[in-house]
Amino acid sequence: MKRYVTSMKAIIAVFLALILSLLVGVAALRNPYRIDLSTRNFYRLSNRTIQLLEQLDRDVRITVFFQEEDFLFDDIDNLLEEYEYRSRYIEVDWVDPMRDVAETEKLASKFGVKPSQLVVVEMDGRSQVLHMSDLAVMQSVPGRDEPIMTAFKGEQAFSSAIQKLSEGKTPVVYFLLGHGEHRLGDFDPQVGYSDIATAMLSDNIQGEDLILSSEQGIPENAAAVVIAGPTQKMSATEVAMIEDYLSRSGRLFVLLDALVDTGMEGMLRRWGVVLHNDIVIDMENTLRGEDVHIRRFNPDHQISGTMGAIVQFILPRSVEPPLDENGMLIVEDELQLIDPLCSTSEKSWAETQLSDSAPPKYDPDTADRLGPIFLGLAVERGAAQDQLDVQIDPSRMVVIGDSDFVSNGNMVLGNSRLFMNSMNWLLDRDEKLPIAPKPVEKVRLGLTMGQLRMMGWINLAAIPGIAVGLGLLIWSRRRK
Template identity: 30%
Template sequence: MKDKRRIQIPIFPYVMLVLALVTLVLAAMVYVNFPSKTTVAAGTAAAGLLIAVLAFAARPAMVRELLTSRKTLLWINDIALILIIIGIGVVLSHLGFRRNVRYDFTQNQLFSISDMTIQAVRNLDQDVRITAFYPTGSPEAGMIKDLLGEYKRHSDRLSFAIVDPMRDPVTTRAMSISNVGTIVVQCDASRQDVAREALFEIPGPYGPPDAKPKFTGEQAITSAILNVTSGIKRLITFVKGHGEASISGYQPRDIAGINELLTRENFDVDEIVLLEQDIDPRTSVLAIVSPQQEFLDDEIEKLRSYIKGNKGHLLVALDPGRTHEKLERLVFEQFGVLYNNDIVVDPRGIQRNYWTVAPVLAEHQITSPIIEKEMLALMFHCRSLTLEAKEDCRIDPIMRTIDDAWAKRALDPNVSIEIEFEEGRDARGPLNMGVVVEKTGVASGTRALLLGDSDFFSNGYIGALANRDLLINSVNWMVGQYQMITIRPRILEMPRIVIDETDAGKIFTLCVIGMPLLIVLLGGIVYMVRRRV
């Protein structure tokens, strides 16, 4: 009889050899995926080689067995196939990451960015860092992360981080963040803060009843990127010395809110006393907001020289009840706009007050984004403006009253105002309350924003409805920074499926009855076929 006893071959050396191969593969993965960890990869590879040497030392016959055995050839063949499949997967993954094609199936393209943004991001020649302060797990944080991920996908120059203000208060305080939802865009020393209100538009109480929330994050963030990478910080100078609203005061009539807003938009903000100082040549916009006293002749001459000589931009906001004869004459001479001595009455009684006006916005580069968002501005105690055509001026009204409004004329500060319209004395609407003027010809380059209300800019009203956007758009228009107005906001709308009783019956019949019967039928067919065979 033959001896059927099997020869016992020790398995431990083979286990060591497999472990050595796994260690070498791990070293290769570390080297490929973490180029900076070359020392770790080399150490892992050396450990793998050492284990392989120890395995062959424990069983020297394993060399001959591996080289001549039929099983070895089969193992080599299997390993080669596995490595080829893995290699194909790695190559396809790499190609898919570098040359991928994506499509946004959402109705309003919520997870896509415009061609203008893609072009702006790809053209970055400086590093841009974006930090968003949102609580972990909030829906807004997910939307912002997806949006910034799209930015990052198109440029290695851009990086971003999502910081939870509650979990990381040190970073929050270090970057002077006071409001959750703020996004900070930085490039070298330039910084611009994007407030939450600039990212999400929530319909107000005076908007259309069918208005829907909108996401304007792309427009705000792309505009901030262009702003901080431009390398230019423009100077906005506010005139003081006549009882104007203060840029550092926090009373309702003051304009500290404007100061903070313009600073976040990467502008430098300063004040000037015209009687004591000359206008800084760097001044991009000179603002006169709610003066209480008349200007002197020397001050008027400085303003005239700024407009004509420097081709500077001017922002003037005057309230009713006070006349500034010299300043108003200068505005009329230079821009063909006359401030009327009246006060506008809006019969809608907004906020239970007939002096509160929600102006109708006319199409312009300043107002188009706001009209697209279906938002309104809010003004309080307004005076009307009369326009006179001038050859060297292009005058565009951007804010008017409704047709049913009127203006109470010939105001006397010592006599109480009757709201009712007086035929032959008062003026019927529509009336102009805000205009923009652009000089043409020899004086081309000068732009002006002229408003019949200063409360529009005050701390009490700057956050109302679209006032903030209207101010920023106006300043950007005057200095020529209005590249991003073509980016449309995305409507935040959850799609709904309405199923009536008939549709519900069809779904029940198909899923609960039809599909199980089909499976039973197929199983019966298979059974009958196999039985015949």
């Protein structure tokens, strides 16, 4: 009986100790304290981010679409651990695009993106998509196919996204209708723009339809206006309204198809955009003949500098800045910046003999122009205001020589990326918090094969040999 009572007491004591141990663990979970002893500070959050997270009062869900094999996986994981520690409102979900297929498809339709190697930050129903180029500075290295990461800018990307979402503003972008343009609400699998509408919404941009009339001008709340592939000519009044909007610090995104007279040619020329009646052909960068794959991007512009993926245009037209006979840019306005965004290869040409039934061929005796041909321009006017006391937002315009590249049937490769980068530049969303990217420091040990072999002998024979020697010594002593 005494033994039974003692056993019961022991079991109860063990059980109570377990509960106590769990309670202490829970208390520690509720009051965490974390320090980073490393001298590299690679994942240590800046004061700016800590302040931002301390002020956070709403849930932020961060969904990471990365595989464990991706080179950024550990960096993102370690950094987001610090975010989770700093704020209880941060919740991180990991989705492996290859393994969690059902979840990936569900989220792909929700965000309107191909969820691979990207991070989606959500707050209050709004979201922002962060791509690989938002998280890492990549650099091409001679002799290597893949570019290497030279700096990690995850903190800048995550904190900037959280700050923008917590500000609660959703920019409204108007898509002009009435001239055969693509419509955001069109779900046609080929020409509709519903997929890009979803992508915009997932990046916290609201798209609205706009029909211009004498009563209805461009709304005051328009963060930008998009003219996506008009097939009919606009009236002079409409063009004047658009130019008036643009000149008052407006933001305009124009996507123009070949062989269409839109009525905007004169206005665009005044803003430094030269249009030709041509179709750009690049036989070395095409699959079907009508498509042109773009691999050359202007690395110095915010739109094109982080592309990193091929863009596929469909029968594009040239969009060029004013150039002299030597191909040099003619500066018509000191306060205007014109930057080409992308161009075709040297083997391409702008075909102007469009009525020929014969297969297209470069003809130097005609107005055909040899590549590289520019297919997109970014124009900014009024940016340099150092001499003024007041800050006036510049006018910005992006013109692309194709509108089909983001239609539902063609949104492949880096197409949506080019569109969204352009949109973000137009909306001034390229601005990030002033958090410096963390450079990736590497160490390379200069070991010869001989030295490595010697290390092998020391570590695999000499050191374990000490254990063997000591063991034999003890064994012989014990025998005595």
